[in-house]
Amino acid sequence: MYTIHEVCERTGLTAHTLRYYEKEKLLPNVSRSAGGFRQYSDEDMESLAMICCLKNTGMSLQDIARFMELAREGDQTLRERCELLERHREAVLARMEEMQRYLDKVTCKVDYFTEKLREFEENRSK
Amino acid sequence: MYTIHEVCERTGLTAHTLRYYEKEKLLPNVSRSAGGFRQYSDEDMESLAMICCLKNTGMSLQDIARFMELAREGDQTLRERCELLERHREAVLARMEEMQRYLDKVTCKVDYFTEKLREFEENRSK
DNA sequence: ATATACCTTGAAGTTTACTCTAAGTCAATA
DNA sequence: TATTGACTTAGAGTAAACTTCAAGGTATAT
Numbered sequence: 001m002y003t004i005h006e007v008c009e010r011t012g013l014t015a016h017t018l019r020y021y022e023k024e025k026l027l028p029n030v031s032r033s034a035g036g037f038r039q040y041s042d043e044d045m046e047s048l049a050m051i052c053c054l055k056n057t058g059m060s061l062q063d064i065a066r067f068m069e070l071a072r073e074g075d076q077t078l079r080e081r082c083e084l085l086e087r088h089r090e091a092v093l094a095r096m097e098e099m100q101r102y103l104d105k106v107t108c109k110v111d112y113f114t115e116k117l118r119e120f121e122e123n124r125s126k
Numbered sequence: 127m128y129t130i131h132e133v134c135e136r137t138g139l140t141a142h143t144l145r146y147y148e149k150e151k152l153l154p155n156v157s158r159s160a161g162g163f164r165q166y167s168d169e170d171m172e173s174l175a176m177i178c179c180l181k182n183t184g185m186s187l188q189d190i191a192r193f194m195e196l197a198r199e200g201d202q203t204l205r206e207r208c209e210l211l212e213r214h215r216e217a218v219l220a221r222m223e224e225m226q227r228y229l230d231k232v233t234c235k236v237d238y239f240t241e242k243l244r245e246f247e248e249n250r251s252k
Numbered sequence: 253a254t255a256t257a258c259c260t261t262g263a264a265g266t267t268t269a270c271t272c273t274a275a276g277t278c279a280a281t282a
Numbered sequence: 283t284a285t286t287g288a289c290t291t292a293g294a295g296t297a298a299a300c301t302t303c304a305a306g307g308t309a310t311a312t
Contacts, residue, residue: 004289015289016271024269035278037289050235056228061269078243085236092229096222102182103218109176110211117204130259141259142301149262150299161308163259187299259308266301277290282283 001031001039011048025065026051047071057092127157127165137174151191152177173197183218 004015013021018038021027027047031039040048047068054064067084070077130141139147144164147153153173157165166174173194180190193210196203 014271017269019290020270032290033278035289036291037278049231053228053231053235057225057232075242075246078239078246082236082239082243085232085239089229089232089236092225092232096225096229099183099218099222102179103215103222105175105179106183106211106215106218109179110208110215113204113208113211116201117208120201120204140301143299145260146300158260159308161259162261163308254312256311257309260306262304264301264303266299268298270296272295273293275291277288279286279288281286 001041002045004038004040007040007045007048010045011052013048013052021051021061024061026061026068054088057088058095059088127167128171130164130166133166133171133174136171137178139174139178147177147187150187152187152194180214183214184221185214 002010004018007013007018008015011018018027022030022038027044030044031041033039050071051064051068054067055061059067067081070081070084128136130144133139133144134141137144144153148156148164153170156170157167159165176197177190177194180193181187185193193207196207196210
């Protein structure tokens with residue numbers, strides 16, 4: 001079992017964010033100690049790893065919450081989760097390709113600016 | 127010269143968003159017709175292309191506004207803009223690599239779920 | 253000429269994802 | 283035992299990027 005502080009260190013999320021995610025049903029049902037403090041299990045840590053994967057590939061918290069709900073429903077939602085993840089994967093790939101295309105344009109601009117700068121400094125030194 | 131409607135079609139931005147970007151100094155100084163309607167020049171269109179590149183690679187509107195301000199100041203800001211774009215480029219590449227790593231984990235999960243689903247359906251058919 | 257559709261402005265409202273505050277509880281240490 | 287620091291909650295506040303609204307002006311087709 002991990003304290004909220006330990007989970008912060010492992011996930012990079014703040015305690016505020018962890019409590020927020022709990023409220024938003026991304027990871028509800030975190031158990032409490034006798035004193036009412038959060039205790040995260042290894043299973044919770046795995047769920048958090050998944051949550052971070054989905055979040056860092058651009059899924060909204062709402063969609064993550066729905067995915068985690070399906071996960072809690074067990075094996076009968078395996079197909080649905082599989083399809084959902086596959087669709088997400090394709091959307092992310094498309095997004096990355098789009099980003100690459102825009103980045104290529106930025107790279108062109110950098111090259112163009114570099115050349116223009118060279119000319120500009122040459123003129124100035126004359 | 128293009129009307130706001132034409133610019134929407136070409137850029138995929140809404141008229142609301144174009145007016146918002148003007149207010150936020152991403153592209154101020156758009157000229158007006160006699161009746162007060164916006165008229166976008168070819169130069170404005172080029173600026174908008176740059177704005178979209180930066181936005182779609184994840185730059186904040188605030189940072190874009192600063193970049194566009196430098197652009198309006200002319201050639202003496204070439205070096206600064208060059209460096210700024212280069213830094214942005216590297217940040218985007220790092221972000222894309224990070225995304226790729228998270229996506230690889232998602233792919234692993236999809237494979238794992240697919241296998242688990244196969245087993246599950248096999249058991250059910252028995 | 254008038255109806256309709258589109259444009260203008262400033263300002264208020266929305267969504268997402270936090271982030272902070274206040275008031276109080278719990279745990280560990282001097 | 284007292285104090286320090288971390289934890290709890292509900293709820294308010296924030297920042298970014300739109301998005302909508304209200305009130306009015308403009309352009310054009312009938």
